[in-house]
Amino acid sequence: MKVRFDEIPADGLRLTITDEAWFPDHELERRGKVAAAVVLRRDGNRVFVEGSLSVTVVLTCDRCLEPFARELVEDFQVDCEFAESGPFLDGADEHEIDAAEMDTIMLDEPAVELYELLAEQVFLAMPARMLCADECRGLCSGCGIDLNKGQCRCGTKESASPFKVLAGLKDIKK
Ligand SMILES: [Zn+2]
Ligand SMILES: [Zn+2]
Numbered sequence: 720m721k722v723r724f725d726e727i728p729a730d731g732l733r734l735t736i737t738d739e740a741w742f743p744d745h746e747l748e749r750r751g752k753v754a755a756a757v758v759l760r761r762d763g764n765r766v767f768v769e770g771s772l773s774v775t776v777v778l779t780c781d782r783c784l785e786p787f788a789r790e791l792v793e794d795f796q797v798d799c800e801f802a803e804s805g806p807f808l809d810g811a812d813e814h815e816i817d818a819a820e821m822d823t824i825m826l827d828e829p830a831v832e833l834y835e836l837l838a839e840q841v842f843l844a845m846p847a848r849m850l851c852a853d854e855c856r857g858l859c860s861g862c863g864i865d866l867n868k869g870q871c872r873c874g875t876k877e878s879a880s881p882f883k884v885l886a887g888l889k890d891i892k893k
Contacts, residue, residue: 724829727761741834748777782857793844
């Protein structure tokens with residue numbers, strides 16, 4: 720959904736997004752509804768987007784490879800700038816670097832792709848480490864058993880074959 724700069728009134732544009740079409744369902748599994756609200760404020764060639772979103776997604780644990788649900792709640796602020804580029808804009812490269820540092824999205828037209836922006840925020844809200852629980856015990860490096868569910872029987876043998884681990888992972892992923 721595009722919001723053109725000239726559609727944003729002087730006192731800002733407040734939107735509650737009930738349409739879920741923006742959610743990247745092809746990349747991320749979710750449970751239930753996704754809620755998002757944004758406020759857009761315009762200042763000349765800049766639009767400041769402030770918003771929040773919440774959604775429950777299904778992730779895969781890095782340690783035990785089991786799926787788990789996690790609620791993502793994200794407040795975000797993004798500065799969008801429309802820069803009319805021209806052949807006389809010598810400092811363009813330098814300008815873009817500055818913009819990146821300031822969390823500014825450079826636009827090639829005076830319109831904000833709101834749905835794209837929201838989808839990006841979902842990925843930014845993802846945890847750096849995907850763990851079903853902080854205390855997840857993961858898989859045994861020897862036999863591949865899920866240590867949250869069962870007791871490893873291979874002991875702490877130093878000679879555990881890495882191929883056995885891979886075999887274990889394959890079984891669990893099925
Ligand atoms: Zn886990
Ligand atoms: Zn084991």
